[in-house]
Amino acid sequence: xxxxxxxxxxxxxxxxxxxxxxxxxxxxxxxxxxxxxxxxxxxxxxxxxxxxxxxxxxxxxxxxxxxxxxxxxxxxxxxxxxxxxxxxxxxxxxxxxxxxxxxxxxxxxxxxxxxxxxxxxxxxxxxxxxxxxxxxxxxxxxxxxxxxxxxxxxxxxxxxxxxxxxxxxxxxxxxxxxxxxxxxxxxxxxxxxxxxxxxxxxxxxxxxxxxxxxxxxxxxxxxxxxxxxxxxxxxxxxxxxxxxxxxxxxxxxxxxxxxxxxxxxxxxxxxxxxxxxxxxxxxxxxxxxxxxxxxxxxxxxxxxxxxxxxxxxxxxxxxxxxxxxxxxxx
Amino acid sequence: xxxxxxxxxxxxxxxxxxxxxxxxxxxxxxxxxxxxxxxxxxxxxxxxxxxxxxxxxxxxxxxxxxxxxxxxxxxxxxxxxxxxxxxxxxxxxxxxxxxxxxxxxxxxxxxxxxxxxxxxxxxxxxxxxxxxxxxxxxxxxxxxxxxxxxxxxxxxxxxxxxxxxxxxxxxxxxxxxxxxxxxxxxxxxxxxxxxxxxxxxxxxxxxxxxxxxxxxxxxxxxxxxxxxxxxxxxxxxxxxxxxxxxxxxxxxxxxxxxxxxxxxxxxxxxxxxxxxxxxxxxxxxxxxxxxxxxxxxxxxxxxxxxxxxxxxxxxxxxxxxxxxxxxxxx
Numbered sequence: 201x202x203x204x205x206x207x208x209x210x211x212x213x214x215x216x217x218x219x220x221x222x223x224x225x226x227x228x229x230x231x232x233x234x235x236x237x238x239x240x241x242x243x244x245x246x247x248x249x250x251x252x253x254x255x256x257x258x259x260x261x262x263x264x265x266x267x268x269x270x271x272x273x274x275x276x277x278x279x280x281x282x283x284x285x286x287x288x289x290x291x292x293x294x295x296x297x298x299x300x301x302x303x304x305x306x307x308x309x310x311x312x313x314x315x316x317x318x319x320x321x322x323x324x325x326x327x328x329x330x331x332x333x334x335x336x337x338x339x340x341x342x343x344x345x346x347x348x349x350x351x352x353x354x355x356x357x358x359x360x361x362x363x364x365x366x367x368x369x370x371x372x373x374x375x376x377x378x379x380x381x382x383x384x385x386x387x388x389x390x391x392x393x394x395x396x397x398x399x400x401x402x403x404x405x406x407x408x409x410x411x412x413x414x415x416x417x418x419x420x421x422x423x424x425x426x427x428x429x430x431x432x433x434x435x436x437x438x439x440x441x442x443x444x445x446x447x448x449x450x451x452x453x454x455x456x457x458x459x460x461x462x463x464x465x466x467x468x469x470x471x472x473x474x475x476x477x478x479x480x481x482x483x484x485x486x487x488x489x490x491x492x493x494x495x496x497x498x499x500x501x502x503x504x505x506x507x508x509x510x511x512x513x514x515x516x517x518x519x520x521x522x523x524x525x526x527x528x529x530x
Numbered sequence: 531x532x533x534x535x536x537x538x539x540x541x542x543x544x545x546x547x548x549x550x551x552x553x554x555x556x557x558x559x560x561x562x563x564x565x566x567x568x569x570x571x572x573x574x575x576x577x578x579x580x581x582x583x584x585x586x587x588x589x590x591x592x593x594x595x596x597x598x599x600x601x602x603x604x605x606x607x608x609x610x611x612x613x614x615x616x617x618x619x620x621x622x623x624x625x626x627x628x629x630x631x632x633x634x635x636x637x638x639x640x641x642x643x644x645x646x647x648x649x650x651x652x653x654x655x656x657x658x659x660x661x662x663x664x665x666x667x668x669x670x671x672x673x674x675x676x677x678x679x680x681x682x683x684x685x686x687x688x689x690x691x692x693x694x695x696x697x698x699x700x701x702x703x704x705x706x707x708x709x710x711x712x713x714x715x716x717x718x719x720x721x722x723x724x725x726x727x728x729x730x731x732x733x734x735x736x737x738x739x740x741x742x743x744x745x746x747x748x749x750x751x752x753x754x755x756x757x758x759x760x761x762x763x764x765x766x767x768x769x770x771x772x773x774x775x776x777x778x779x780x781x782x783x784x785x786x787x788x789x790x791x792x793x794x795x796x797x798x799x800x801x802x803x804x805x806x807x808x809x810x811x812x813x814x815x816x817x818x819x820x821x822x823x824x825x826x827x828x829x830x831x832x833x834x835x836x837x838x839x840x841x842x843x844x845x846x847x848x849x850x851x852x853x854x855x856x857x858x859x860x
Contacts (some may be wrong), residue, residue: 205617206607209642218655244654252645255654260639271670277536287535291588308588312539315582324574324585325548329798333815446660446854449838451808454827468659468809468838477806478781478813479798484664485810485836492818495831503823506815508798509786524776 211249212256218244218416245508256404280309287312331479332476332520339414342519347459359460362386363406373401374434376427380405383427385434385465396442399467403431410461413454413482417499421491428484443467450484451476454507455515479508541579542586548574610639617642657840661809662850664835669744672849677741677789689790692716693736703731704764706757712736714793715764726772729797733761740791743784743812747829751821758814759797773797780814781806784837785845809838845857 203211246257280288289310313320334343361367362384376382383403387393391400405427410416416424432445449468453475456462463484464475474480491499509516577585610618614669619640643650664673691697692714706712713733717723721730733755740746746754762775779798783805786792792813794805804810821829837844 203608205612205642208621208644209607209619209640210615212642218651234841246646246651246654249644253647253651254642254644255650257641257643277539279535282535287539291541310539311587312535312584313587314579314584316576316585317583320585321548321576321583324587328777331779331798331815332749332776382667408574419773446662447658449661449809468661473803476808478808478811478816479779479806481808482816485661485834486808487838489834490602493825493828494823495825498823504690504815504819505842506813506819 208249210254210256212245212247212254213249214245214247216246218246218255226401229381239292254395263334285313286313287314291530296465322512325512326511329508329510330516330520330524331508332516336502336504338519338523339501339505340484343414343470346515346518347414350459353413356458356460359404362404373438374403374431376434377406378432379406381423383424383431383463385431388464392500396439397469399439399448399465399468400470401420401465403427403463405461405463411459412456412461413452413459413505416487416491416498417501418491418494418496420499423489424484424488424491427463428488431463435465449476451481452487453481453486454505455509479506538579538584539586542577542584544575544577545577546576548576548585555711563565607640611817615643615645617644621675626647626759652842655842657842659838659840660846660850660854661836661838662846664837666832668849668853669831669835673845675742676845676848677744680743680789686788686790689734690786692734699791703768704733704761706760706764709736709757711753713793715761718794726769727797727799729765729769729773729778729795730800731765731795733757733792733793733795735752735791737791741789742786742851743782743817743835744830745791746817748824748826750829751818754818754821757793758818761793763794779806781811782814782817783811783836785839809836 242271243258247254247256275455276292278290282288289312291308291310313324358367368386371386372384373387374383374385383405385401385403386401388402391398410420413441428450431450432448435443435448438446447468448465449470450463450465452461452463464481467478470476488501509520511517511521573588573844575588577584577586606622608620610620612618619642621638623627638732643654688697689728698716701716701719703712704713704715713735715731718730718732721728740750758780761780765773765778766775777798778795779800780793780795782791782793794811796806800806817830839850841847841851
């Protein structure tokens with residue numbers, strides 16, 4: 201008589217792990233960025249049932265309680281780390297005589313931001329996304345002035361502090377000091393600077409005339425190719441034996457989070473979620489080859505760009521959401 | 531005297547949920563695709579401690595046991611669904627008198643593939659990725675013949691069956707029967723066809739002369755723009771009130787998983803992980819605008835394309851890995 205599926209599952213004999221979510225970043229401040237490792241709550245196992253191979257994939261379920269606060273008093277809480285208003289805890293079930301339950305369920309990492317500002321609350325709130333099409337004329341009329349405002353009134357001082365060695369000098373990984381060609385590569389705050397498969401760095405160029413992708417023209421292609429080469433070689437030389445050149449992925453954001461041209465360089469194994477998704481990120485290699493085949497004098501300012509925006513973003517609120525409302529009027 | 535962080539955490543008073551991973555796809559077969567919802571194991575809460583606002587972010591931890599099989603016998607197992615060799619279970623802690631522990635830890639979704647083939651084992655195994663640069667000449671010399679082989683010997687029969695209404699007719703969401711202009715849009719197997727924020731569809735074009743992105747030329751731009759418009763309008767009309775046109779994201783893969791041109795159309799809220807990452811996916815809107823600014827007669831065959839490949843893939847094993855080994859020889 202055939203076994204039931206439940207009986208089969210109980211007869212699963214473990215052989216080896218096929219794949220597992222990394223434990224990183226349990227101790228990092230990555231949680232402050234709402235940027236999760238997609239693979240971190242699952243495990244794929246190879247085993248057998250009778251004489252047949254079997255693959256078992258286990259994936260943690262969602263929280264099924266809405267208000268967790270009454271539970272906190274009955275659970276074990278240990279502080280992992282603390283930085284200003286950010287506190288990181290590991291919260292787990294009370295020690296049980298039945299060790300198997302504990303091992304299977306483990307617990308949760310809890311981040312407490314206290315006191316929290318309205319900006320924190322907005323950042324961690326659900327946000328609906330919209331696809332938008334930014335034509336060259338919308339860029340000229342609405343986005344360029346917005347970018348200019350975002351570059352004014354000292355808002356980029358933190359960038360200039362890095363570029364002039366007034367701040368974060370000890371964090372520099374790779375540097376090319378040439379004012380026209382060069383850049384400074386720093387670890388992103390998301391990275392613990394140890395786990396190479398989670399490597400996340402950012403190269404800020406010395407040139408101050410490129411606010412975003414939109415300012416790149418055909419004549420910048422050769423410069424960008426050199427910058428990409430220097431980033432990749434620089435990281436490879438800085439971490440010998442830990443990462444190879446073809447394990448480094450370079451991309452840019454449009455819209456970026458600040459308007460001084462910068463390049464994200466990450467380990468290709470890094471599953472970056474929204475930050476690496478099409479509609480937000482563009483692969484630097486493809487940006488360069490796209491520039492190379494453009495006609496003389498052309499650049500990204502001449503292209504229609506499609507991307508997604510949060511409904512809470514200034515650009516949706518101030519530009520695209522308004523256009524949409526107008527277009528929908530009779 | 532100031533409270534300790536642990537004391538503060540225990541004093542957290544719940545106000546409302548800011549954001550929560552969706553429960554989808556607990557009952558879907560999405561797990562067979564190793565494609566996880568990044569947001570499904572965390573919850574962001576707003577509350578207060580004394581009179582200050584506080585944000586609490588809880589995130590399930592990874593499995594800390596390698597061999598789960600000894601645990602299975604002591605846990606509650608319920609079969610959720612079954613299809614051929616695929617079995618889906620919900621595994622949870624034994625009912626405890628302490629309901630809070632149960633609510634906090636919940637359990638895991640377990641997929642059992644039994645019997646499993648070597649292809650299943652490879653699919654669920656960890657794979658190292660490499661960034662590669664495919665020049666126009668590598669494309670002509672190595673990739674084009676590879677694609678031709680992948681299109682031969684009936685390998686696309688399942689696609690032609692869909693296009694000729696010989697199969698999956700009842701699953702069609704949108705159809706434009708024109709042989710030169712048209713396409714058939716179907717739900718992807720990843721989608722449960724109910725949860726709109728997880729909408730995942732695929733449009734297969736009727737044209738048989740486009741194997742991949744590489745075959746698109748400037749003169750295809752207008753056709754693609756019409757196809758995109760029809761996909762977006764078609765989905766909007768099929769699901770009135772459930773999804774808006776600017777909530778639909780269209781993209782293509784390079785390399786694709788099969789070599790008959792097709793477009794992925796998903797809900798913009800769908801966090802697609804690797805399948806939507808730069809280096810694998812290209813946003814259709816940007817592909818179109820890139821074609822539009824190309825010179826007459828040019829196309830994606832004339833571009834250098836950068837993307838990532840798994841080391842187990844045929845193209846890494848057969849082409850790029852070999853080139854790399856040769857380049858590294860003295």
